[in-house]
Amino acid sequence: MNRNQEIDSIIEALQQFFPVKNKPYPLHEPLFAGNEWEYLKECLNTNWVSSAGPFVDQFEQHLITYTGIKHAVAVVNGTAALHICLLLAGVEPGDEVLIPSLTFVATANAVRYCGAVPHFVDNERTTLGLDPYKLGDYLKEITEVKVRGCFNKQTGRRIKALLPMHTFGHPVDIEPLEQLSIQYQLALVEDAAESLGSYYKGRHTGSWGMAAAVSFNGNKVITTGGGGAILTNDPKMAQMAKHLTTTAKLPHRWAFEHDQVGYNYRLPNINAALGCAQMEQIEERIEQKRNLANQYSTAFKQIKAVQWFAEPASARSNYWLNVLLLDNSFETRRDEILDALHNHGYLARPAWRLLHSLKPYLHCPRSDLTVAEQLERQIITLPSTPVQGGSHE
Ligand SMILES: *Cc1c(COP(=O)(O)O)cnc(C)c1O
Numbered sequence: 001m002n003r004n005q006e007i008d009s010i011i012e013a014l015q016q017f018f019p020v021k022n023k024p025y026p027l028h029e030p031l032f033a034g035n036e037w038e039y040l041k042e043c044l045n046t047n048w049v050s051s052a053g054p055f056v057d058q059f060e061q062h063l064i065t066y067t068g069i070k071h072a073v074a075v076v077n078g079t080a081a082l083h084i085c086l087l088l089a090g091v092e093p094g095d096e097v098l099i100p101s102l103t104f105v106a107t108a109n110a111v112r113y114c115g116a117v118p119h120f121v122d123n124e125r126t127t128l129g130l131d132p133y134k135l136g137d138y139l140k141e142i143t144e145v146k147v148r149g150c151f152n153k154q155t156g157r158r159i160k161a162l163l164p165m166h167t168f169g170h171p172v173d174i175e176p177l178e179q180l181s182i183q184y185q186l187a188l189v190e191d192a193a194e195s196l197g198s199y200y201k202g203r204h205t206g207s208w209g210m211a212a213a214v215s216f217n218g219n220k221v222i223t224t225g226g227g228g229a230i231l232t233n234d235p236k237m238a239q240m241a242k243h244l245t246t247t248a249k250l251p252h253r254w255a256f257e258h259d260q261v262g263y264n265y266r267l268p269n270i271n272a273a274l275g276c277a278q279m280e281q282i283e284e285r286i287e288q289k290r291n292l293a294n295q296y297s298t299a300f301k302q303i304k305a306v307q308w309f310a311e312p313a314s315a316r317s318n319y320w321l322n323v324l325l326l327d328n329s330f331e332t333r334r335d336e337i338l339d340a341l342h343n344h345g346y347l348a349r350p351a352w353r354l355l356h357s358l359k360p361y362l363h364c365p366r367s368d369l370t371v372a373e374q375l376e377r378q379i380i381t382l383p384s385t386p387v388q389g390g391s392h393e
Pocket of ligand 1: 077078165191193214217
C-alpha cells in the first residue's frame with residue numbers, strides 16, 4: 001500500500017462508525033438521554049437556580065457513590081477544582097509543582113493561580129501519563145530533602161506537589177508515583193479531569209492523592225454544561241474545600257462573616273441538575289464508550305500507518321478519547337492527516353501543544369522531555385462519541 005492509500009484507509013475505517021450523512025463529527029459530544037429536561041424544569045419551577053439548592057448535594061452524593069471516594073465538592077469547572085486542590089495541598093507562592101508537559105493548559109494554569117511554578121516532567125508511552133521511573137531518577141539527581149520539604153538544588157525553590165494527569169481517560173501508573181510522593185514529601189494531587197469512570201487496579205482514579213479534580217465540561221464523559229468537582233477521602237480537606245469555594249463564609253442566619261479570602265466557585269444548582277441526570281446514565285455511557293473503543297481497535301489493526309492506543313495493563317479506562325499513534329514514518333505527515341480527516345468531516349485533533357513550549361511557560365524548569373515530544377508528533381485523537389443523539393425535542 002502506498003502512503004496516500006494508508007491515509008485513505010484511516011478515513012474508510014472511520015466511515016464504518018460515523019455515517020457520511022451526519023457530519024461533521026466533533027471529538028466528543030454531550031448526550032442528554034435521561035431526566036435532564038425534567039430536572040432543569042424543576043430548578044426553574046422552584047426558583048433554585050443558583051449556588052444553593054438540592055441538586056448540588058444530590059450531585060455530590062452521586063459522585064461519592066459512583067467513585068467510592070468519600071467526599072465530593074462540586075465547583076464551577078475543573079480548573080477551579082484543580083486550583084483549590086493545590087491550595088489544600090499547601091502550595092504557596094514560589095513553590096514548584098511537578099506536572100506533565102503533555103496535558104491541557106489548565107493543569108499549569110492552576111499552578112500559576114497559586115503563584116507557584118510548573119516544573120515539567122516527561123510522559124511514558126504505556127500510559128501516556130507521567131513516567132514514574134524517569135521521575136524517580138530525576139528527583140534523585142536534582143533535589144535535596146530537608147526539614148521544610150523537598151528542594152530543587154538548581155532553582156533553590158521548594159517542590160511542594162506532584163500533579164499527574166490521567167491522559168484521555170487512561171490511568172497513569174499511580175502506585176509508584178504515590179511512592180515517590182511519600183519518599184520526597186510531595187503532596188500528591190490528581191488531575192482526573194478526563195478520567196471519571198476510569199480505574200487503576202480496580203480503584204477509581206482520583207482516590208490516591210490527597211485530593212483530585214474532575215471536570216464536567218461539555219466535551220467530557222458527562223457534563224453539567226460547565227462544572228467540576230474536588231474529590232477527597234479526607235474529611236478535613238473536604239470541609240476546607242467547601243469553605244474556600246463558598247467565599248469562606250461562616251455559617252450564620254444573616255451575618256456576612258468571612259474568615260479568609262475565599263472563592264465564588266460553587267457549582268450552581270441548575271448545572272448540578274444536569275449533572276444528576278447525567279450521573280444516572282454514566283454506567284451505560286462508559287459501557288458504550290468501551291464498546292466503541294473495542295470496535296476501533298479492530299478497525300485500525302490492519303492499518304500500518306497508525307497504532308490504536310489500548311488501555312494500560314491493570315487499568316480500566318473510560319476511553320474518553322480514542323487515540324491513534326502515528327507510525328514513525330508518518331510522524332512528519334501528522335498535519336496533513338489531520339487536514340484530510342477534517343476535509344471528510346472528522347474533527348480529529350493533535351495532542352495539546354506541549355506546555356513548556358507555550359509562551360507563558362517557556363522559562364519554567366523542566367526535565368528531559370523526549371517522550372512527550374515524540375508523543376506530541378504521533379498523537380491523533382478521534383471522534384469518540386459512542387451514540388449519536390443530542391437532538392433537541
Ligand atoms: C478539561 C480539563 C481540565 C479543566 O477542566 P475545565 O472544566 O474545562 O476547567 C483540566 N485538566 C485537564 C487535563 C482537562 O482535560
